[in-house]
Amino acid sequence: MRPALALLLLASLACADDTAWPTVTNEAKPWTRWWWLGSGVDAKNLTSELESFSKAGLGGVEICPIYGAKGYEDRDLPFLSDKWTAAYAHTAKEAARLGMGVDLTTGTGWPFGGPWVEEKDASASLENIKAKAEGGKPFSLALPKGKVEALSAWPDQGEPVDLTSQVKDGKLEWTPPAGNWRIHGLVTKHAIQKVKRAAPGGAGWVLDPFSPAAIESYLKPFSAALDRPDVPEPRAHFHDSFEYYGAEWTDDLLAQFEKLRGYDLRSQLPAFHGEGDAETIARVRADYRETLSDLHREYLAKWHDWAKERGSLTRNQAHGSPGNLLDHYAVADIPETEIFRHVDEAQIPMLQFASSAAHVTGKKLVSAETFTWLGEHFQVTPAQLKEAADFVWLGGVNHIFFHGIPYSPEDAPWPGWLFYASTHMGPNGGLWKDLPAFTAYMTRVQSVLQSGKPDAEVLLYFPIHDIWSDGSEGLPLFTMHNQDKWLQPTEFYQAAMDLWKAGIPCDFVSDRMLDDIKVEDAQLISGKARYRELLIPPCRHLPDSTAKRIEALQQQGAIIKLLSRQSFGGSSRAPGMPAGARLPSIPRADPGDAKSAAVKDGTACEEALASLGIRFIRRTLDDGHAYFLVNSSGKPVDAKIKLARSHQSAVLLDPMTGKSGVAETKDGIRLVLALGESRIIRTYSNKQAEGPRWTDPEPAGTPIALTGMWKVNFLDGGPALPAAFETSALGSWTNQAGDAYQNFSGTALYRLEFDLQEKTPALLDLGEVDHTAKVRINGKDAGTCWAPPHRLDVRDLLVTGKNVLEVEVTNLAANRIADLDRRKVPWKAFHEINFVNIDYKNFDASGWKPLPSGLLGPVTLVPVK
Known part of the structure; x- marks a missing residue:
């Protein structure tokens, strides 16, 4: 190395500032959902809006074409037409010029669907047929419109009789033999829902969300449009939350059910319809739900693989589906959660499904649709926005999307084109003029939260089979809006909240995810994350395969604890077979005390921050750790705290102002926080941080x-x-x-x-x-x-x-x-x-x-x- 170059390098190292913020990328900046009303866009206005977005501090947009504005119909561009695709291509190129990114909804409105979806590929309903017949008497039953998937008669003793050949012109006509008979059947019907909020050229049937074959056909028009010359691929394709209402069937269900569950669903129709012993009823209905969960996961995987082959990522909102949300989120490159209306600490576990899926499978980004209906139109305050942003970050999100900004041409009278749901983050919503200050705050936080790797203490097993096995009829949907019914009453949820309140970070893990866990130095390794222990909450239906996997992990040296004094039931697939005891050698703890179980024997560490009412999320860096924390105590805080992660030095950073400095660490790090104020602590494990000193202003007299x-x-x-x-x-x-x-x-x-x-x-x-x-x-x-x-x-x-x-x-x-x-x-x-x-x-x-x-x-x- 030449002497002059060596001196320059030494000088740069000597001037290193360990208090500096991470390098800003477009993904560290907030993005926004960008509704194209009627797709009535033009090149001039597209460029103008993108330039204003860039100046406001946005890092990218997600294009979502929806219905149009009255009086402007002549501007509408049919979805995926040559003109529409040219407008999209112009947008992508202009965004690239500005250093921004572009995501694209794989459809218009929501959910997936459109005019090219044939009836056979559309979502399908299921209607259960239940009736009684008396031997020797002619029996007649008008069936609902649709396809008869199964129809049989069950005697008090003996084998059932297949009645499908007795159906003519939508009516069952049959004279049963002697005895009492119970009629059970399944009738399905495709094409039950139209695309919601569809854009011109996007109206049509909603796709069957349980058919991998259907989505392959659905994607062909997108391939054709994006394969036109000079049309860039989006950074990511987007799938909105599962809103395939009434979808409870797919044509391949019976075959897939037998393949995956090991028996013919038609052989258990009475149990499926709620007749028989409770255990068999619950088992059959749970198997039906699990099968649809598996099929929807495969549906998402087809979409993901299609995007990957084209060089794009995928963003998916898994919530709302009837399946294992962890597995469905995990399919996407960027799992996405959302908040709706209000912010409540009780919702933190719901957010953690998306972030856990990313952490456990090694994904860098976790996104969130943020500010949706946070308040009435035009009345959402900046303080509410900050509270909501802080909230989703604490839930593991590090890539926020505004909900949102509608495209609005310059000649539209004030307030321009608007979307029916608040919050209005655009130029006419009242928040725009000083938005750069807020986006700068968000960018600073996300630049830290996108650094390093997740750092949780505990893996918490999610017992989805307990929820599936409640014995109720129908297909439950696990939405944001009904989490008080399906999630919050569970002992799993209580364990998650116990850990959260105690300051013990955790991630959730599914049965499928356990298969990819490795053990190294008694720690559980998955993706880029390391965990000190696996907690199993009380559960009544633990699959045999999962029980065996848990025991294998323990034999490999993993620390595993059961939050139960009872033996766990194994769950075999054949209905009516007894469940065997499982996990006999795993240590047990009181089911209502996840905190004590986690810290027992010094396994997990509590952060003292939690005792002060300070909520946090922690990342591990190559040479230390990063904490994002919020004063949620309800009062100002002035205290010295000691962190659970050891360190030699620490830096305090204020994301609201950009101020940073080396903290005094003797006897702890002093935190001075107003109510709701946030801070970042960046620690160094093996060196003394260099840079300006952090000082908290000390009052020196009367205001x-x-x-x-x-x-x-x-x-x-x-x-x-x-x-x-x-x-x-x-x-x-x-x-x-x-x-x-x-x-x-x-x-x-x-x-x-x-x-x-x-x-x-x-x-x-x-x-x-x-x-x-x-x-x-x-x-x-x-x-x-x-x-x-x-x-x-x-x-x-x-x-x-x-x-x-x-x-x-x-x-x-x-x-x-x-x-x-x-x-x-x-x-x-x-x-x-x-x-x-x-x-x-x-x-x-x-x-x-x-x-x-x-x-x-x-x-x-x-x-x-």
């Missing part, structure tokens, strides 16, 4: 109220700019006399001159802000306040004598929307569902009271040491 005459000027927004005013008492600008103030949505500039007798190191506390604020002091940028606490470090900006404070405050769009409805302006002009409120009723904001808007204060300077 100084900034009083005087505020000058308020309205900069941009509508429906019209209100007149400027002056005030010595801060409050909502809607309190000013006149409709112009109450109806206004946009940005106002607050300006105040104040004197300081001496240069005082201080924090600027804006008090209450509705809803975002961009701050300047003496003409210099002081930062943007996106969510509470609205507090900025301004110690380097203040001067002795006169100071000028300028605060540009932007409110939500609600007040302007309410004005449109009061004036009966016809802005809601969209096909199909048009525009509804959060309860899916006609949207009408005319009765809304004005939302508080502006700088409400009090504004103070908080002196610091």
Whole structure:
């Protein structure tokens, strides 16, 4: 190496800053679902929107074509037509120019389906036939429309009689022999659902989600469209949540059932229909459910393999399916979860199904559809968005998608083209002006959460067979909306929550995933993750193959514990055969105490953060660990904490401001967090971190109220700019006399001159802000306040004598929307569902009271040491 080059390398190493944030990629930035209404897009507007997305800090888009806007039908582009594909290709190329990515829904609206789906490939319903007949008497039964898959008569004693040959013109006509007979049958019907929210050219039957053959045919038009010259492949293809309503059959079910379960379902029709002993009924119904789970997994695998062959990834929302969610999420390259309406810690295990599938199978990214119906249209606050983003990250997500932004051409009158479900993250939703501050926060967090590998202590077995074996009729759907019925009452869920609250990170594992687990140095290895132990919650139906696998892992040195004092029942496939005892040598623990079982014998470690009400997620890095944490305690925190993962040094990073510094670690790491505030701790295992020191501002006196005459000027927004005013008492600008103030949505500039007798190191506390604020002091940028606490470090900006404070405050769009409805302006002009409120009723904001808007204060300077 030449001397000059060696000196340059040494100098760069000497100047290394261990407090620096990770390198930003487009995947670290938030992405958005981008609805193409009617696919009424054009090159100019596509480029304009993508450029504005890039400036706002978005890393990519997911194109989802849906129904169109009224009055613009002449702009509609039929889905997958030459013009549509050209528009998509233009989008992909422009996105690449801007350093952005593009994902594509494999269809329009949801779920998969379209005009080329023939009836035989469409989703199918199942109707159960149950009746009684008396020997010697003619019996007649009109059957439902559809195909008779099975029809037989069962005597009190003896073998059943096949009646399918007795059906003519949709009616069973039969005179039974002597005795009492029970009639059992299955009738199916294809083509039971149309695509929801379909775009022009995308309307048609919904696909059969249990038919691998059907999806192969379904994908051919996509291949043809994307194989056109100069059409780039998307980064990933997307499958929305399982909403194949009423789908309970596929034509190949009987053959697949016998192949996978080892017996003919037709031989157990009475049990399938709820007749006989409870154990057999439960077993047969569970086998039916498991078979459809296996077939849907194969369906997803066909889609995934098709995309992989074309050089694309897949993103899948598995929730809503009737199968093992872990296995269905795991098929995709990017498992995707979602949140809907509200944020509740009780939902964390539901999010962990997607993140566990990624962690256990070695996938880097876990995505989430985020902010869906977080509140009523135009009323979702930035503080709610931050809370929701923090929440999904704590559930293991590291790749957020906004829900969302509709494409809207420049010539569409305000508020432009809109999607019927909130939250409106686009230019006309009221959150756009200061969105870069929020996307910067999200990018910093995700750059850390996409680094390294997952770091959980425990693998928790998910006993899906218990849920399948509840004995109830029909095909249960495991959705986000009914988790209080199928998930939260289970002992598995209670164990997951016990671990979560105790600060013991865990991932879930399925029967199928256990097959790929390896044991090394007494740890369970899967994908890129290592676990200290496997916990088995109480379960009544443990498959024999799973029991054997668990025992094999233990023999290889894995630490395995049962949260049960009882023997586990094995589950053989032939109905009516007794279940054998399994796992006799595995240590047992009290079923209601997952925490104690996990830490027993020093196996798992609790994080002390949890005892303070601080929630976290942890990643392991090559030379240490990274923690993302949120103060969920309900109060401010100022405490020294010791981490469960040993380290030589640590760095604190504030994702809201970008501030970072080397932390003092003597006697623990000091955390000073306001309510809801987040922080990142990055530790180094074998070195002292280099870089600037972290300091928490220490109050040094009574806060100084900034009083005087505020000058308020309205900069941009509508429906019209209100007149400027002056005030010595801060409050909502809607309190000013006149409709112009109450109806206004946009940005106002607050300006105040104040004197300081001496240069005082201080924090600027804006008090209450509705809803975002961009701050300047003496003409210099002081930062943007996106969510509470609205507090900025301004110690380097203040001067002795006169100071000028300028605060540009932007409110939500609600007040302007309410004005449109009061004036009966016809802005809601969209096909199909048009525009509804959060309860899916006609949207009408005319009765809304004005939302508080502006700088409400009090504004103070908080002196610091």
